[in-house]
Amino acid sequence: MFDLRSISKSFGSLKALDQLDLQLKPKIITGLIGPNGSGKTTLINIMTGIYAPDSGSIYFHQQNLTGESAECFAQKSIARTFQNIRLFKRMTVMENIMASLVTKEKNKRNNWFSYPFTRNKFNLNKAHEVLEIMNLKDQRNLFAEELPLPLRRKLEIARALVAEPEVILLDEPAGGMTPSETFEMAELINLHVAPGRTIVLIEHKMDLISKICNHLVVLNHGEKIVEGETHEVLSHKKVLEAYIGI
Amino acid sequence: MITDFVQNCIDGIMVGSGYSLLALGFTLVFGVLKRLNLSYGPSIMLGAYVGTWSFLNIADNIWLVLLTTICATVVIGIYVEQLCFRAVSKETTIASMVSSFAIWMQLEEIALHLLPERTYPFPAFFDSGLLEFGPFTARSEYLFMFVVMLLLLLILHAFIYRTRIGLAIRAYSDHPSASAYMGIDGSSVLFLAFIIVSIIGGIAGFLILSADSQITPFFGLWATFKGLIAMMLGGIGSLSGAVLGGLILGVIEANAFWYGDPVIRDISSFMLLFTMLIIRPGGIFGHKIEIHQKIASERV
Numbered sequence: 001m002f003d004l005r006s007i008s009k010s011f012g013s014l015k016a017l018d019q020l021d022l023q024l025k026p027k028i029i030t031g032l033i034g035p036n037g038s039g040k041t042t043l044i045n046i047m048t049g050i051y052a053p054d055s056g057s058i059y060f061h062q063q064n065l066t067g068e069s070a071e072c073f074a075q076k077s078i079a080r081t082f083q084n085i086r087l088f089k090r091m092t093v094m095e096n097i098m099a100s101l102v103t104k105e106k107n108k109r110n111n112w113f114s115y116p117f118t119r120n121k122f123n124l125n126k127a128h129e130v131l132e133i134m135n136l137k138d139q140r141n142l143f144a145e146e147l148p149l150p151l152r153r154k155l156e157i158a159r160a161l162v163a164e165p166e167v168i169l170l171d172e173p174a175g176g177m178t179p180s181e182t183f184e185m186a187e188l189i190n191l192h193v194a195p196g197r198t199i200v201l202i203e204h205k206m207d208l209i210s211k212i213c214n215h216l217v218v219l220n221h222g223e224k225i226v227e228g229e230t231h232e233v234l235s236h237k238k239v240l241e242a243y244i245g246i
Numbered sequence: 247m248i249t250d251f252v253q254n255c256i257d258g259i260m261v262g263s264g265y266s267l268l269a270l271g272f273t274l275v276f277g278v279l280k281r282l283n284l285s286y287g288p289s290i291m292l293g294a295y296v297g298t299w300s301f302l303n304i305a306d307n308i309w310l311v312l313l314t315t316i317c318a319t320v321v322i323g324i325y326v327e328q329l330c331f332r333a334v335s336k337e338t339t340i341a342s343m344v345s346s347f348a349i350w351m352q353l354e355e356i357a358l359h360l361l362p363e364r365t366y367p368f369p370a371f372f373d374s375g376l377l378e379f380g381p382f383t384a385r386s387e388y389l390f391m392f393v394v395m396l397l398l399l400l401i402l403h404a405f406i407y408r409t410r411i412g413l414a415i416r417a418y419s420d421h422p423s424a425s426a427y428m429g430i431d432g433s434s435v436l437f438l439a440f441i442i443v444s445i446i447g448g449i450a451g452f453l454i455l456s457a458d459s460q461i462t463p464f465f466g467l468w469a470t471f472k473g474l475i476a477m478m479l480g481g482i483g484s485l486s487g488a489v490l491g492g493l494i495l496g497v498i499e500a501n502a503f504w505y506g507d508p509v510i511r512d513i514s515s516f517m518l519l520f521t522m523l524i525i526r527p528g529g530i531f532g533h534k535i536e537i538h539q540k541i542a543s544e545r546v
Contacts, residue, residue, distance in 0.1 A: 071426050086421050
């Protein structure tokens with residue numbers, strides 16, 4: 001479904017990605033790991049239209065999306081979260097979630113001037129459902145900036161989830177969390193985010209990776225060094241070399 | 247003594263409603279773009295010049311003047327948006343501010359070529375009359391401007407907070423790149439914001455000039471000063487703040503004029519701005535937002 005062919009990206013003299021090929025398998029969780037600066041975030045920035053690759057092509061369901069805008073990628077049912085959380089801080093939790101549905105209005109009777117919180121019961125119910133799943137119902141009227149870090153991360157996932165995307169790219173969803181919060185996040189991803197979806201997960205916490213990823217891709221210096229089943233990849237010689245230098 | 251003071255406050259609120267209208271436009275552009283559009287005042291001035299031109303050359307019809315003023319301000323607004331904000335990179339805030347200053351000069355030149363005399367008559371919307379409320383009075387055209395300003399505030403508030411498109415505008419204003427991942431097209435949001443702001447500017451220019459019955463090329467500079475000061479007083483990005491800032495500015499000026507001197511009036515507004523920038527740099531409503539954000543960031 002997601003097919004990246006010979007993707008290269010440089011920032012000045014720094015080569016972030018070098019002739020990278022990646023085919024995402026549908027409806028499984030692919031972990032993307034590698035040391036800092038290995039090109040993980042650059043890769044998902046390319047997969048969501050933030051950066052255009054210097055060379056190579058991006059296909060999604062055989063459609064060439066190379067060079068398209070982030071808005072276009074979002075319209076193609078590709079959602080993401082960020083390592084540095086990007087919420088609408090001055091909007092409430094509920095408004096953050098509804099903002100995700102603002103361009104996905106299916107009912108033609110609801111025009112741009114209709115009130116999204118009363119006119120579209122379908123979207124409203126979806127938003128409440130996601131709030132319930134992510135345990136954010138009690139915080140729905142708080143401003144996003146009032147939430148502590150773990151809830152902010154949950155809200156970012158909720159915002160991605162409510163649009164019912166086919167693919168979700170999660171960039172360090174447990175970043176800055178305690179072990180118990182990380183465990184809870186793993187449960188949430190396994191139970192509510194992953195089923196029926198294609199997930200790409202960037203994470204440094206190997207316990208989270210081994211707990212939820214079926215497939216693993218390892219990057220180092222912008223190149224794919226290993227790819228395969230999670231348990232096999234984690235014990236691969238090249239991975240151990242890249243991570244702990246043995 | 248107290249009667250004079252209350253009358254000054256009434257006069258200040260009436261005149262201040264014009265400042266509030268200007269500040270609404272400034273705050274909406276700044277709230278959405280996070281960049282300052284210095285050519286907003288001159289855009290309104292040139293729009294009003296086109297209105298005056300139609301009054302002098304086409305027909306003596308006040309509705310035609312209103313329509314041409316608003317339409318011309320919208321066209322100029324689109325021109326400014328394309329040249330200063332769309333063409334200039336989002337990261338270079340200074341570049342778009344400087345280019346909006348360059349457009350300011352350009353718009354004044356165009357106005358002077360359109361109508362080369364210094365002062366032109368601007369038709370009154372309706373015959374001026376003095377309304378009496380016991381010992382107090384108010385001019386009917388200013389009272390009308392005050393009512394229009396309140397109505398515009400309500401409409402804008404409903405538009406921004408009670409519509410789907412308003413939600414998209416707020417999302418873009420809060421975090422442009424995150425809104426792109428929601429599929430919100432930033433260019434369309436900017437374009438729409440400029441159209442709305444230009445319509446408000448056209449109405450503001452028409453009402454203020456129609457109350458003053460004349461227009462000069464200095465109106466652009468005047469509108470920029472009054473609108474910016476009112477916006478800064480109320481708090482950047484806040485609709486209610488813009489209105490409150492405009493009204494406070496009007497009241498301070500009216501009292502300074504009455505108890506002091508005509509020269510004191512303009513000095514007082516700048517002194518008020520400096521005092522506010524020292525005591526509450528974010529303005530009346532902006533200060534609250536800043537404290538709120540500080541507490542929130544400490545929590546994380």
